[in-house]
Structure formats: C-alpha cells, structure tokens
Amino acid sequence: MNEAVLSVEGLGVRIAGRQVLDGIDFAIAPGQFTGLIGSNGAGKTTLFRAILGLQPATDGRILVDGRPRTRRTDSIGYVPQKFLLDPDLPLRGRDLVGLGLDARKLGFAVNRRRKRELVEEMLAAVGAEAFADTRVGRLSGGEQQRILIAHALISGPRLLLADEPLANLDLRSAQEVVALLARVCRERGVAVLISAHEINALLPVMDRIVYLAHGRAAGGTSEEVIRPDVLSRLYGHHVDVIDVHGRVLIVAGAGDDEDLHGCEETVEHALPGEVAP
Amino acid sequence: MSLGFFVFAPGFWDNEAVHVALAVGTAVAIVAGVVGVFTVMRGQSFAGESLGDIGTTGGSAAALVGAGPLAGFVAVDVLAAAAMELVGVQRVRGRDLATGIVLGAAIGLAAFFLYLDSTQGSGNGSTVTILFGSIFAISSATIPAVVGLAALAVTMIVVLYRPLLLATVSPEMAAARGIPVRLVGALYLLALALATALAAITIGTILSTALLIGPAAAALRLTRRPLRAMLGATAIGIGAVWLGILLAYDSYHWPPHEHGWPVSFFVVALVFLGYLASGLVEWRRERGA
Numbered sequence: 001m002n003e004a005v006l007s008v009e010g011l012g013v014r015i016a017g018r019q020v021l022d023g024i025d026f027a028i029a030p031g032q033f034t035g036l037i038g039s040n041g042a043g044k045t046t047l048f049r050a051i052l053g054l055q056p057a058t059d060g061r062i063l064v065d066g067r068p069r070t071r072r073t074d075s076i077g078y079v080p081q082k083f084l085l086d087p088d089l090p091l092r093g094r095d096l097v098g099l100g101l102d103a104r105k106l107g108f109a110v111n112r113r114r115k116r117e118l119v120e121e122m123l124a125a126v127g128a129e130a131f132a133d134t135r136v137g138r139l140s141g142g143e144q145q146r147i148l149i150a151h152a153l154i155s156g157p158r159l160l161l162a163d164e165p166l167a168n169l170d171l172r173s174a175q176e177v178v179a180l181l182a183r184v185c186r187e188r189g190v191a192v193l194i195s196a197h198e199i200n201a202l203l204p205v206m207d208r209i210v211y212l213a214h215g216r217a218a219g220g221t222s223e224e225v226i227r228p229d230v231l232s233r234l235y236g237h238h239v240d241v242i243d244v245h246g247r248v249l250i251v252a253g254a255g256d257d258e259d260l261h262g263c264e265e266t267v268e269h270a271l272p273g274e275v276a277p
Numbered sequence: 278m279s280l281g282f283f284v285f286a287p288g289f290w291d292n293e294a295v296h297v298a299l300a301v302g303t304a305v306a307i308v309a310g311v312v313g314v315f316t317v318m319r320g321q322s323f324a325g326e327s328l329g330d331i332g333t334t335g336g337s338a339a340a341l342v343g344a345g346p347l348a349g350f351v352a353v354d355v356l357a358a359a360a361m362e363l364v365g366v367q368r369v370r371g372r373d374l375a376t377g378i379v380l381g382a383a384i385g386l387a388a389f390f391l392y393l394d395s396t397q398g399s400g401n402g403s404t405v406t407i408l409f410g411s412i413f414a415i416s417s418a419t420i421p422a423v424v425g426l427a428a429l430a431v432t433m434i435v436v437l438y439r440p441l442l443l444a445t446v447s448p449e450m451a452a453a454r455g456i457p458v459r460l461v462g463a464l465y466l467l468a469l470a471l472a473t474a475l476a477a478i479t480i481g482t483i484l485s486t487a488l489l490i491g492p493a494a495a496a497l498r499l500t501r502r503p504l505r506a507m508l509g510a511t512a513i514g515i516g517a518v519w520l521g522i523l524l525a526y527d528s529y530h531w532p533p534h535e536h537g538w539p540v541s542f543f544v545v546a547l548v549f550l551g552y553l554a555s556g557l558v559e560w561r562r563e564r565g566a
C-alpha cells in the first residue's frame with residue numbers, strides 16, 4: 001500500500017470566530033484524481049490555504065508525504081483561484097513557467113540551458129507552446145490556466161492543487177483543462193486535487209470526491225458520496241440527487257422550507273453552460 | 278562657429294557643477310529605472326508619490342539645522358516607508374485613510390519648516406531647492422553618499438528580483454512557494470524610499486515620482502520582459518537627465534539672460550515626451566502586428 005501524498009486528519013479552521021472548516025478527514029493516494037466539490041463559501045479555498053500552510057489550522061493536522069508540511073515545499077503545486085493577471089504585466093508565459101522552478105532563488109536568473117529545456121518541455125506538456133511568448137495577462141482564461149498549471153508542475157510536485165480552474169471558462173476550454181489535468185495525473189503520476197462548484201464536468205475523470213458543505217466534508221468515490229442520504233446528512237437537511245440523462249443534479253433545499261441558499265445551489269448545479277453534454 | 282560650440286555652451290565640459298550633476302543624475306536615473314519598473318508593475322505609484330511629498334518635511338528640517346537635503350530626504354522617506362508598512366497591517370480601507378492623514382500632517386509640518394527656512398537667514402532659495410531640486414547646487418562631497426545609496430537600492434532589487442517578481446504577479450502563488458511575501462514587500466518599499474529620496478535631490482520632492490514612474494511606464498510599453506524594461510527605463514532616465522542638464526546649462530544663454538531655466542523642467546518634460554513617444558511606438562507596433 002502506497003503512502004498517501006496528502007492526509008488531512010480532523011482539520012478544523014476557525015476564522016474570525018467562525019468555524020469555516022470542521023472535522024475534515026480525507027487522504028489522497030499518489031496519482032489519484034480527487035474532486036473537491038462545494039458551493040461558494042463552502043470552504044474550498046480555505047482548505048487549500050490550510051494544506052499550503054497559508055492558513056493556520058485550529059484543530060487536527062495535515063501530513064504531506066506522511067510528514068507535517070514544511071513551508072518551503074516543492075511537493076505541492078498550486079494554481080490559485082482565478083485572479084486577473086494585469087494585461088500590461090511585462091511577463092511572457094514562459095517566464096512565469098520558469099519562475100515555478102526558481103522563484104525562491106535570489107539574484108537574476110542565469111539563462112541556463114537545463115532550465116530552458118525544462119520550461120520548453122512543460123510548455124509542450126500543457127500545450128502552451130503557441131502562446132508562450134505573449135504577455136500572460138493578454139491570454140484567454142483557458143490559456144492562462146495552462147500556463148499556471150505548467151508553472152505549478154515544473155518543480156516536480158507529487159500533488160497539484162487547482163482552485164476552481166474551470167470557473168469563468170467556456171464549456172470547451174473547461175473540458176480541455178479537465179482533460180489536461182487528467183492526463184497530467186495519469187502520465188506523470190501527480191495526484192490532483194481540483195475544486196469546483198459543479199460536479200458534472202469532473203465526473204468522468206474523478207477517482208474520488210470530497211464534498212464540502214457548511215465546512216464539513218464527505219469523502220469517497222462518487223457512487224459513495226453523491227447519494228441523497230450522505231448529502232442530506234452533510235447539509236443537515238433533505239437533499240435530492242436527480243439523474244438527468246446521465247448528468248447529476250443535486251437539489252439541496254427541496255422541502256417545505258426552501259431556503260435561498262439551497263435554491264442558489266440548485267441553480268448552480270443545473271446551469272446548462274456548465275453541464276457536460 | 279562649430280556645431281559643438283552651438284550644442285554645448287562654452288564651459289560645459291570644464292564646469293565642476295556640471296560634472297557633479299552628470300554623476301549624480303546618472304546614478305539617480307539608474308536607481309529610478311530599476312526600482313520604478315517594479316513600482317509601476319506593483320501599482321504603487323501612489324506610495325511613491327506620497328513618499329516624495331513626505332520627503333519635503335525631511336529636506337526642510339535638514340535645511341533648518343544646516344544639513345544637506347539628502348540626509349533629510351533619506352531619513353524621513355525610510356521612516357515613512359516603515360510607517361506605511363506598519364499601517365499596511367490594517368485593512369485596505371484603513372491604509373488609504375492613514376496614508377492620507379500621515380501625508381497631510383507631514384506636508385503641514387513641511388510648510389512650517391519651509392516658512393522657518395525662509396525667515397531664518399539661509400534664504401528662501403532652499404524652498405525652491407527642496408520642492409523642485411537644484412542639481413547644479415549639489416556639492417561634490419555628496420557624490421559618495423549618492424552613489425552608495427544608489428548601489429544599495431539597486432543591489433536590493435537585483436537580489437530580490439525573482440521572489441519580488443513572483444510576489445508581484447501573484448502574492449498567493451509566491452506564498453505557496455514559501456516566499457516570505459510580507460518581508461519581500463517591506464524590503465521593496467525600503468528600496469522605493471531610497472529611490473524617491475535620490476530622485477528628490479535631482480528634480481525635487483514634488484517631481485521625484487516623474488523620474489521614478491515616467492521612464493518605467495514608457496519602457497513597460499515597449500517590452501514583454503521585466504529585465505529589458507529595467508534597462509529601457511534606465512536608458513530613458515539617463516537620456517532625460519543628461520539632455521536636461523545640457524539644456525539647462527545652455528539656457529543661461531537664452532532669455533531672460535543670466536537666469537538658467539530649471540533642470541527639473543527639462544527632465545520632466547523630456548520624460549513626458551519619452552512616454553508619449555513610447556505610446557506612439559506601441560500603437561504603431563500593435564497596428565502593424
């Protein structure tokens with residue numbers, strides 16, 4: 001049995017007196033593709049920040065490769081939640097990828113051949129050669145995601161965290177990014193933990209799922225987790241799981257007190273643009 | 278009459294004040310170019326502007342006790358940068374408010390010091406010197422301090438280059454790689470304070486940001502690479518300072534006679550022209566592409 005690349009044990013995070021994460025337990029085996037599913041505000045970004053050591057845990061612990069994580073680790077790659085890169089930033093995609101290798105080093109980068117080759121190889125791996133010389137801020141959302149993924153992967157991590165990389169992408173770009181991450185996972189043996197508020201685009205590629213709601217998590221295979229009883233327990237009220245022509249629709253908030261939060265979630269999961277055809 | 282005589286008014290090359298001005302101007306243009314590129318990329322022009330203005334307080338206080346303005350600029354700008362960093366702990370809204378209040382208080386104090394300067398013997402020349410610079414009045418004894426501080430600021434940027442670059446692109450990504458983003462930002466602010474103080478002795482506290490931001494902004498329009506932007510900004514800055522010094526020297530022979538035009542005017546005007554020209558180049562390039 002392989003040792004887990006990441007194990008989260010009883011993790012609790014309290015921010016400004018609010019329990020944002022509570023008793024989170026899950027582990028990721030090497031090369032596994034895990035989806036972190038939850039609606040806005042469920043705590044996905046907070047969980048990533050805790051794994052990265054940027055958000056102190058109030059309870060429990062996080063092990064990376066079986067050891068408590070150190071701040072300067074190269075075993076975790078990180079693609080942060082969609083942020084807008086300044087279009088005027090004087091930085092080509094290939095420069096940003098190169099920074100993934102040596103951003104911690106002091107002084108100017110010496111243009112070593114080894115580094116150039118590695119950057120070239122990463123650009124090819126994510127299919128970014130064609131736009132590697134354009135200013136990163138002027139690339140499309142999908143192209144920026146590819147560059148960011150290459151930046152995260154170049155230091156050879158065993159685990160890749162991607163925070164909502166599909167948000168703001170059109171259907172085709174989203175499918176391409178999912179396919180790319182799945183390929184990275186299989187071919188490079190990098191475990192992937194990807195967060196999303198919509199489950200369908202990820203269903204075909206996920207080995208496991210961690211479902212977050214109200215700061216608590218349910219983990220397992222999608223068959224084990226995407227069930228009315230499991231999700232109802234997680235949400236604390238009745239949840240329906242509806243199969244619509246092979247697409248999952250999670251209706252949280254059905255029942256006599258149909259709260260706004262639940263309705264919002266229903267809409268999110270049902271958005272036509274975000275459901276794979 | 279030769280062309281050389283026409284371009285370089287008599288005595289330009291033999292004048293000690295010109296030598297000092299060229300040396301100081303070059304050092305300052307290099308610092309401004311190297312630091313300024315990050316100031317523009319990080320969107321900290323307002324911090325630079327504030328530091329420049331606050332420097333007035335230090336310069337006027339230094340004049341009051343008979344010290345050179347450089348010491349006053351450096352001391353107050355470094356203190357102000359530290360204060361801004363401390364205030365930065367608070368929320369963004371509070372930071373904006375605090376900068377405004379500190380800036381107001383510092384300028385009020387500067388007004389008082391400048392008033393004292395003008396009434397106490399040393400003459401009201403110091404007011405103009407502090408606000409608008411007077412590069413021909415710099416004593417050659419100041420050169421080592423200028424070069425030393427310039428070297429310090431440039432070294433800081435060179436050493437911090439890669440962590441600073443990633444922290445500028447995305448603090449989140451930098452932090453995830455174990456870069457101490459806060460510390461890097463604070464050290465950068467210190468380099469910015471030094472650059473602002475140095476710019477202030479050449480073109481004055483009010484105009485100091487022009488030298489810091491203008492060449493950098495122009496260079497950033499022309500290249501996709503930060504290192505080239507630094508070299509470009511340095512080249513534009515040196516060009517503007519040298520040409521400004523030359524024109525100011527020659528202007529002694531322009532009307533009104535025996536009253537040279539201020540160097541700051543020429544430098545800022547040239548930087549502005551450079552910025553416009555870079556816009557034109559970028560526009561033509563993008564149309565052609």
Ligand SMILES: Nc1ncnc2c1ncn2[C@@H]1O[C@H](COP(=O)(O)OP(=O)(O)O)[C@@H](O)[C@H]1O
Nearest residue numbers: 015016020038039040041042043044045046047
């Ligand atoms: N720095 C913070 N201060 C206060 N509340 C926070 C902070 N970070 C996150 N939260 C709260 O924690 C909850 C989870 O946020 P987040 O992890 O960003 O959710 P998600 O990424 O799933 O949308 C939200 O309710 C949010 O308001």
Ligand SMILES: [Mg+2]
Nearest residue numbers: 044045046081
């Ligand atoms: Mg989030």
